[in-house]
Amino acid sequence: MFSENHKITARQVQCILVSSWIGKMCLLLPEFDDGTSVGNFLLCLFLGLAVTIVYALLLYHLGLRARYHFFDLIQEVMGTWMRRVIGVLYFLSLSIELIYMVRLFAKIVNEYLLFDHSLEALIVLIVLAGIYASGAGLEEQGRMSEVLYLLIVIPLAFMSIFAATEMTGETMSVSHDPFSLSIVKGSFLIFTSFGSISLIPFLVPPLKRKTGGRRRMTAGILIAGGGVVLLYLIGIGVFGEEGIAALPWPILTLMTNVTIPGGFLQRWDVVFLAVLLMSLFAGMGIGMFAVRTMAENLMECGPKRWVCGACGAIVLAGAFLCGTYEAAMRLSIVVNGCFLTPLLAVFMVVLAVLSSKKKVRVEQCEK
Secondary structure, three states: OOOOOOOEOHHHHHHHHHHHHHHHHHHHHHHHOOOOOHHHHHHHHHHHHHHHHHHHHHHHHHHHHOOOOHHHHHHHHHOHHHHHHHHHHHHHHHHHHHHHHHHHHHHHHHHHOOOOOOHHHHHHHHHHHHHHHHOOOHHHHHHHHHHHHHHHHHHHHHHHHHHHOOOOHHHHOOOOOOOOHHHHHHHHHHHHOOHHHHHHHHHOOOEOOOOOHHHHHHHHHHHHHHHHHHHHHHHHHHHHHHHHHHOOOHHHHHHHOOOOOOOOOOOHHHHHHHHHHHHHHHHHHHHHHHHHHHHHHHHOOOOOHHHHHHHHHHHHHHHHHHOOHHHHHHHHHHHHHHHHHHHHHHHHHHHHHHHHHHHHHHHHHHO
16 A cells, blocks of 8 residues: 555646546537637637646646645635635536536447446446545545556557548648637637646645646646647548538547557557546546545535545436436536636636735735
């Protein structure tokens, strides 16, 4: 057994971000094109990534101001009532994201691997796996993400190289529409797809060394987001603009049809699905761990085993109430993307302003 000292490294933070984001983003981002041209969608991707990095830097600096726990900073600056309000928003946002991921995980497994199995049974098993993964402490979450990071990134990079060899010049033409509000909307949705980035202030105080934390965090965003952009560009080169617009999950279709010369392994589609499911499992584990942490903070109690089960039951009930993957996706985009994530972002900006003013007043008093 490893010791658990509730500390993680900057590299583990990067691994947590990449391993939990990249699978979800490969499947969710095409839902945001909303009929826009491929050129405009690529512009949305770059603008969304830029906004995400700026927001992440703000969150990182807020985490640096927290002494022991991020909620301590919120209570110190904004009071107990606002700490509870923000805690509820975090709990709801993370729970909705987990409901979407459970439905997504189950749909992928049901359509590509276990065709004849009950979808409801798969959902129950996925939630149980998430509960089990959330039982580990923060340090164990970091170690597990380090292992999954290599198992996800290396095969994905290897398969991307061979997928790129199938690109043709005829299909690489990209159309552009005039700048419009659809680009602003698309960029905003790209930004909200990084919803779990709001966990960064909670990951900064436990860092063993703050040195390199900002760089590692930015690298995590660029690797996850840049990797998806690269795969999307390869998809355009293989399927063309019309072809990629017609596919529900173009990156999944692209990677499951990769051909590797030599014939030493025929089922590369299974390899990519394994990579994808590992990423979704990593997201489930850290997401359930975060929901449990928010619940324990709201109840002002220490780590309790029954809290994991209660949070899992809430996510399971939400997944069943949604009924379909499409309903869970709409719930995530509308409630999380259009309400909870922007509201949390506003509170974080207000917290940053208030904490800066308080820091200035303290420095003036000391003089």
